[in-house]
Amino acid sequence: MKIAIIGAGNVGGTLGTAWAQKAGHEIFFGVRDPAAEKTQALVRKLGGKARAVAPAEAAAAADFIVLTTPWPAAEAAIRSMGNLNGKIILDATNPLAMGPDGLGLEIGHSISAGEKVQGWAKGASVFKTLNTTGFGNMANPVFNGVKSVMFVAGDDAANKPKVMALVGDLGFDAVDAGPLRNARLLEAHAMLWIELALKRGLGRDWAFARVKR
DSSP: OEEEEEOOSHHHHHHHHHHHHHHOOEEEEEOSOTTOHHHHHHHHHHGGGEEEEOHHHHHHHOSEEEEOSOGGGHHHHHHHTOOOTTOEEEEOOOOEEEETTEEEESSOSSOOHHHHHHHHSTTOEEEEOSOSSOHHHHHOOEETTEEOEEEEEESOTTTHHHHHHHHHHTTOEEEEOOSGGGHHHHHHHHHHHHIIIIISSOOSSOOOOOOOO
16 A cells, blocks of 8 residues: 655654555655655665655555644645545544643544544545554554554544554554544543553553453
């Protein structure tokens, strides 16, 4: 598959590396400055499996688009990709903002970041996923033989199995979390991981998993 990753920071770089190395997918890093040394170092690391191009070129070439930018840059990133009609977007963002109690969610009760992305990405199918754990766990989501869980929320039933398979290629236990409006639940779930990891002493090297009797 051809995957456009919009952003090449910790999350984007980790996902691109994992998909290229674990499943042989072709990666297009869509960034404002494709010639930046940090991005070029990532491309060199992945050899012929990755390229750095402008966001519009990455989106046009890809079977899947993965949005990994910080939330304040998300709308501009969507706009920079041009025509997204018929495209499949995996939204890995969380609407983080600083408030009186520290880091929290800017929105979430009446609309989610996933729904906002859908509104900006006219004609695309948006799925909220890859937002509920740290980037280190995206590189290695298996803990002592147990796959950590990754939820997928989206309204496009025909394409959801493809998205879940792509998430599974990373090593996650992919779980259907229902319609895109449930991104409101997944973004709050991400805040729980952040709270426990950064404020409650668990650190980053842990993840949620699904157990079943």
